[in-house]
Amino acid sequence: MPSIETVAEPLVSLRDLHLSFASNPVLKGIDLDVHRGQAVSIIGPSGSGKSTILRCITGLLQPQRGTLRVGTTEVHKLAQEAQRIELRKRVGFVFQQYNLFPHLSVLENLVIAPRKVLGRSRIEAEKEARALLAKVRMEHKADAYPGQLSGGQQQRVAIARALAMRPELILFDEVTSALDPETVGEVLTVIRELTEEGMTCVLVTHEMRFAEEISDIVYFTENGVIVEHGSAAQIFQHPTSERTQEFLRHALGDPGRRPAIANDPYLLTNLGRYSLSV
């Protein structure tokens, strides 16, 4: 008897996805599967096409070759904006730079899309927005404007804004990269709770410890191809690819100290060698 895992169709499936900007190939044949309820992390060096994969999934970018399916939607075949809008109603997206609407209050930021796009009533949308703000521990800032919030607070509001559309799937695009180390924690806590509730999440992240802790599946990309994928334990504890091993060695622990330059004239302790006349 086959296990549940093999029977269930993946919610998102990418096959041999190719995309290039002008003559610059960014994705060179990506295969990726996300099952319902899974948390999938995509790790890898900058410029390896991680964010581009997410933008393809939500239809912000159109791949040139390959197939991309979200649920029953064949995303690579979508030709009209109206069809992509239908897709985006089901897929949430959280950006690195939060991208909240600065002219709207926190509550309005959460209410506007459900009201205008999904046609919900104001009362219903506001009620749900307040519940979501409580969930990300931002209910006390409902009437503040994004400009008055810290980065971590803005990012939590952005997550709540994506959740307000009741998506089947949320994509997180390096959501903690613009935050200082102290506020990273508060955002990661929110994401961790989401994954524990069974929300399907795809994360592009540079937080290796976090990815290891919450992910079911981890993909390692480099130069537009998937180098290796597997369970979090497998990738982080026993990576098979040499490139993955090297990347993780740099990303985790080993800070990669540069050897000191001998007689560096700019090093303060070497200044004594120069006679200073004031």
Next chain:
Amino acid sequence: MAIESSVTAPVAWPRRHLGKLLLFTCAALWLLWFAPHSPVLKALVQWSPALAVGFGQNILISLVAISLGSVLGLLVGALALSPLRLLRLPARIWVQVFRNAPWLVLIYFTTYVFPFEIHIGSAYVSFPDWLKVTIGLALPASANFAEIFRGAIGSIPSTQWEAARSLAFTRGQIFRSIILPQCFKRMLPPWMNLYAVITMGTALASLVGVHDVIDTAQIASNTVNMTSFTVVIYLSLMMLFFAYCYPISLITQRLERRYAFY
């Protein structure tokens, strides 16, 4: 301590504007002393109601011109932002032609191009000169406003579009709910500036025979026929325009502060 507090405490109103107050009282005293005896000031007082009516005409022209210009400019600006080249091209031509033409030429153009009356069916509707001048000013205003509008839209970061698209907004919805409201604040200062410039441009109306404040001043100076009166009346026109345009810039600043959300 005492020194600190005297530095930080806001200076009382009369002390802050000491120079202006002094100047104002001197001017008032001078006027009070000379006004009853001076024939120049007597004539000015005599002509001031006519000047006020003339200035009313200027304000009317400027208000109608900026309204017309803004509505037209909004349309032209929206066309200029269209993804279709066929729609962008006429908008670009409109903007370039009317932004680079001297206003006086446009005013002469509209004055002679339009008939003095239009007949709709059997009724004749007169088309007064001041309305032609207004249209002549509305044309460059629309071209300038289109550029202000296009610039404001362009200054909204593309990430706002991306964020709104990811929330399944349509292009029209993004424009109306996300981009336009953010543009208002950015457009306000250049728009008010444009209005001030248009107001000063209304002085050209006298050249095509509109009875505005300049025209009235000319008639007055010809009638009174005193060099000093001519100097005084044009000086008072300067003050009149300043008194009208300066508060506009003050209001702009206040509005800007009020709508500052980031």
